Amino acid sequence: MSKKPIIGGIILAAIIGVVFVGAEINPDNPENTKIEDSEVFHIRLADSSLYENGVYSEMFQIEKGVYKFRFVPNGDSPQKLSIKLLAESGVVLMDNHFELEGTLIDDGISSWYTWDYLSKDNILKIDESQQVKIFVSPNGNLKGPVSIGLVLIK
16 A cells, blocks of 8 residues: 555645644734724713713714723612714614613622623614714713723724
């Protein structure tokens, strides 16, 4: 039995392996570029003077992409947050309601809560660059602090 086909198969497998590894580690490959989360909007609502008639609003520029809201709440944060995003044309891009949920962590020595806002959908897709206006309503709780950020995820 000849050893040439076996050696040829091993060499072919090695070449294919090198090609796949090279494609994966190639930094110029657009599939390998990960968008670092970049924040396009951020506000820390901790003072009732930031609200007008119980609602915070601000205009900002947003680029095409997929975005996600992130929150830094605590136990005193508003139990409910309503966030609405309007395009400059008046089209509603998002109208969502978030509920504060505390999760008890108990490690046997001590216990504490972690807090997060939950909603049916937290993803926002923008098809073109545009000016938007955000409205944030804490539904009556103007004193509890919360930080809200909108970050580009892809």
